[in-house]
Amino acid sequence: MADMQFGLMTRAQFPAEDDMQVRFRELMEQARLADKLGYASITNGMHYSSAPFQDFQQLPFLSRVMAEAPNLRLNFGIILLSLHKPLDIAESLATVDVMSGGRVIFGAALGYREVEFLAFGTTAKEKVKRFEENLIAIKRLWTEDVVNMKGSHFELKDASAATKPIQKPHPPIWIGANADPAIKRAARMGDCWYVNPHNRTDTIIRQTEVYKRALDEAGKPFPKEFPGRREVFVASSREEAVRLCKPFLAKKYKAYHEWGQDKVMPEGDNDLGQDFDELVRDRFFVGSPDEVAQQILDFNKATGINHLIMSMQWPGMPQSLVLDTITMMAEEVFPRVRKG
């Protein structure tokens, strides 16, 4: 699996009492280390009003982090696209693409939190329509000089993107999707499906078939790059890995469950409130270097996923532990996967 790309997801939501200036400096340190160790990408997610956790905003964060990690691709993974206006997103991402020398990845998904829909003056009911028309408008703004298009919540009248992206025809468009209809949409509208971190491995294997059939229907080939997010933690042994990451990872999934993430997940795999051991068995890559490498290889073989976006820090996890696992992944797991 010589061409596997590994990415670092700095989702890192932090507990309310944390000093965020310290946390910011730590994230910059993580990015510098990932850049040095040959990671391919850095990913930041998007949420607003994320209490009880603290979190940085995606656009300023990724714009800043590129100065520390000039070799990493910058994955906006994901943008809650139905909340936004296409002119804003098209121009902002084009600016980042220019500033970074063509390293932007545009991840897009629908969103699901009521507090966000309300604050952006929209509703859950409108999300699919807005998502689709926004995506069409953004692609047109990136690839056409002057655009005229009337959407349900915007109008482009002789509009243009003030800056065009460096990547041609445009940065890769990864579409996040949990449920089957969303996966079909990803096949139809995206450059690839961006596999989420929540679903069980067996669900993803089943859904990859849904994705392939939808690609066939759209007359599109299987994408060269197939990215997937997973929770990953590596230590000298499986027991040690579980012992070290459990207090933090378990808390994160409890928060997802409380936010209602599992309500938009496919039936039969929509309970994130279950026991930690079960979550680990089916969804996370946690273990010794040998075990994690094997899990990644098996996952690649079953799904074709060849860009693994790894979350390696959860609320409350100390920096030293994060740096250790980032390093051990690069030094002991990457070579095993690439040889395997």
Place this chain on the structure above:
Amino acid sequence: MKKMQFGVMLRGVFPQGDDMRIRFEELMEQARLMEKLGYDSLTKGSHFSTYPMQEMVQIPFLSRVMAECPSLRLNAGIVLLALHKPLEVAENFATMDLMSNGKMIFGCALGYRDVEFKGFGIERKGAVRRFEENLEAIKRLWTGGPVTMKGSHFELDEARISVPLVQQPHPPIWMGANADKAVERAARLGDCWYLNPHQRLDTFQRQIEIYKRTLDACGKPFPKELPMRREVFCAPTHEEAVRIAGPFLKSMYEAYEEWGQDKVMAEGDNDISMRYEELAKDRFIVGSPDEVAEEMLRYHKLLGVNHIIMSVQGTGLPQSQVLETFELMAKEVFPKVQQGM
């Protein structure tokens, strides 16, 4: 605080065909030089759909440039506030204030271009209302939470910003204003009026009285910081400065006129179509170091301005000339101005 602060507006507007990657590197070089020479602030404006000009977007640009100039205050001058949603703006600025260690300035104004209003799905006639309710929501999100508030185009349901601000109670709010009514609004709602680059000095002299009367009516003191943007260019002699900067300034004002900037300017001072000399008088600060210093002091004496945001690179001025004028300003103009205060 210094008696007079000096900042540069990196307008970052370039003609079609320019390689924006090269222009971006040049802007980073400008920022590093400003840091080295002891400038006080760096400003980036905001416009969308600027064809036939190319422009970089404000929030990603300011977030990136802060890595090059950690000592400079970063002025988002201005945010077209009516276009946006308050939770997004409040959150972005909180993250930027934190990343920059409390250096953000929040400039805001209404905007005036139809292509922007339409692109963001709003009507021009709702702009003032959106502006005012957005600002109220942002201040509430910045100063406490959770916030519950129903606006005309958003609803906050126990919403909160996700990181705290470094500056307390919040970053300074500078309010751009051209017309008299907008100047009154700036007195009422802002931490200060952010004097625009377009109006003549005599218009400001008239409007500063309106500003002061409105401050009095609100029971607010005159602000400690009164910032103003001007087109500035300095060369060893007057003739050389005009020869280099004149054509760029004139062509830029032709573009402003095409965009309809003059339609929202103050009555009696809303014609920007005249030839350069007339346009420049009491509006641009262009000349030798002595002339530029004197002119700056005049704005200070007559208006109380104590932070000058200089647009140096109009559209097309070559990098070498921008860097030279930065140096000349820092070495020969700034000391003269500080001494004259």
